[in-house]
Amino acid sequence: MKTAIRKYWFLFIIVLCKGIVWLYDPQIGKTTLAFSRKNVINFLFILTPVFVCIGLMDVWVEREKMIRIMGADSGIKGIVVALLSGMITAVPLYALLPVAGVLLKKGSRVSNVLIFLCASASIRIPLLFFEISSLGAPFTLIKFGLNLLVVFAIAFIIEKLLSDQDKKAIYDNADKL
Known part of the structure; x- marks a missing residue:
């Protein structure tokens, strides 16, 4: 008790x-x-x-395929997949955290998972359409560009700040899911 x-x-x-x-x-x-x-x-x-x-x-989805798509050596392709995947989501952020765990478990790069989560929180396509209709295209495009900069900055700065030991702990915890 x-x-x-x-x-x-x-x-x-x-x-x-x-x-x-x-x-x-x-x-x-x-x-x-x-x-x-x-x-x-x-x-x-x-x-x-x-x-x-x-x-x-x-x-x-096989681990090797996910590593090719969003892993450490996926390059720009992994970034684009993570960004687009995050932009098309339509569920609350708390529902995306388990998805992020599975992405990490499958070998996705930490920065790609962070791009996915940040894009899901701030750059959703339905939200962009609403902003265009309510606030106008110029405002929405400026906000979209700034959001992209911030999303990439957050993802890459956090990944650079993580030591190899931290990354190993993240992947080990994801494997326990």
Whole structure:
């Protein structure tokens, strides 16, 4: 029981707070419970297809092929694949973290995985279309160019800052997935 409390302490605090709110004002307690239930269902509906796709990618895509596509020696091809893959995603970032883990497990270069994650967070194609229609093409193009610079800077600077020992630890942790 102590290990469960230590491991899930934040969840226990949230449940305790919800219980206190429920006792203080039952109507607000019902509202927060309904909101929490809705978020959990939404979370499950988003993560289930992502985990199915991750499982299929893990089984169907061979490690050697992924190393050729996005590995350390993939060059510009790996960067383009990572960028385009990140730009076409339409799921929340927390759902992409397991995808990043599988990419690392399959031997993708750390900077390519970071490009994928950063592009997923900031350069999504549906978002670009929305920005063009709302803010205009000039603003969107300037923002797109600056985002590209920042995404590449983040990915390559972080990869350069990582020692070989750090990279080995990252790949070892990814293999445990």
